[in-house]
Amino acid sequence: MMAARAVEPVNGPFAHAPRGEVRPDAPLAGLTSWRVGGPADWLFRPVDRADLVSALADHARHAPAMPVTFLGLGSNVLIRDGGIEGLVVHLSGVLNERERLEGNRVRLGAGLACAQAARFCARQGLVGGEFLAGIPGTLGGALRMNAGAWGGEIWPLVESVSTVDADGQEHQREPGEYRIGYRSVEGPEEWFTGCVLQLEPGDPATGTARIKELLRERSRTQPLGLPSCGSVFRNPPGDHAARLIEAAGLKGLRHGGAEISPKHANFITHDGAAQAADIEWLLHHAQSEVERRFGVCLEPEVRLLGRPRPMDETIEGRQ
Known part of the structure; x- marks a missing residue:
């Protein structure tokens, strides 16, 4: 890791350079x-x-x-x-602690990749978290959106979470302090730094085999060899976003260097030459076409962050 940079006290984010x-x-x-x-x-x-x-x-x-x-x-x-x-x-690579606790519980850091968490739990002889191997992010992100895969979601496993607020104050919180829904978590305006999960006892070999099986299925059905964010849209009640996008005739549609994946219509991939604006155009176009044809408003699962370039302001206005 690079040495800490001396931060200008007037213009920088800190008065005193942190260690990182x-x-x-x-x-x-x-x-x-x-x-x-x-x-x-x-x-x-x-x-x-x-x-x-x-x-x-x-x-x-x-x-x-x-x-x-x-x-x-x-x-x-x-x-x-x-x-x-x-x-x-x-936080990637930071707050990645993992610890077996008494009973069938584990303490995991928010910077730990979900796939690493799944494998750690399986090796500890704890089952119920194998689905985490299919979530391509950290536990912090999974907690923020109640991420799930293959019928499982993270918050039903949560016993408690640790957080930090904008003033640097740490907190321990219970699930009852949050409103949990499908790919939705509402609660205190804080960032997750870790969690304690409650699982079930099981056989380590069985849990590990299940993870390998799920990852093989993921590789078979998803375009893992190209840059993507995973699923772009939440599944609407009683349906699948990928089915609706494909039924609208959008599978394989390209814009700039980006493409609605021919392998899985709820993925937007690119060939290395795309800009964020190309991806965002496809996202909004898929929303518009699915709503026009089927009356269903697809809700993005992905978070759009930051500023468009001036030429992209029309895209921002369509949100």
């Missing part, structure tokens, strides 16, 4: 699974939980008007070509 890396005008495309998007005004990679907490407290005192965005593996976000205003906190 701080960079201005930092490229973000390489930190997302779509591999597109503009830079962050400021990027901060904490070295550990204490560094994160103290840096947020410093930021709250020094630059409270500067917005803060948390980024994990970047698998469920589309960062627009104009980049992200303010401070981006990158």
Whole structure:
């Protein structure tokens, strides 16, 4: 990791340089699974939980008007070509602790990849979390949106969560403090830093075999070899977004370097030459066509972050 950069106390996000890396005008495309998007005004990679907490407290005192965005593996976000205003906190590779607790419980950090969490639980002889292997993000992102796959969702497993607020204050919270729905979580305006999951006892070999089976099915049905964010839209009640998009004749539709995947219509992929605006155009076009033909308004599962370039302002206005 690079040495901490001396931050200008007037213009930077911090009055005192944290221990982690701080960079201005930092490229973000390489930190997302779509591999597109503009830079962050400021990027901060904490070295550990204490560094994160103290840096947020410093930021709250020094630059409270500067917005803060948390980024994990970047698998469920589309960062627009104009980049992200303010401070981006990158947690991938940080807060990745995993610990077996008494009973059938585990404590996991929010920066841990969901696939790593699934494998850890299986090796501990705990089952019920195998579906996490199919979620291409971190536990923090999964907690934020109640991510799920193959019929499983994360919040039914949650015993408690740890969070940090914009002032750098840490909290322990119960599931009852949140309103949990399908790909939806509403609650305190804080960022998740970890969780305790309650699972069931099982055979490690069986759990590991189940994970391998699910990953084979994912590879068979999804375009994993191309940049994407995973599923773009939530499934509407009683239907599937992919079916509706395909029925609207949009499977394989291209715009710029981006394409609605011929393999799975709820994926937008690209050939390496796309811009975020190309992907966003396809997203809005799919919404418009499905609503026009079937009267169904598809809700994005992906989060759109940041500023469009001036030429893309018409796209922003269509949201």
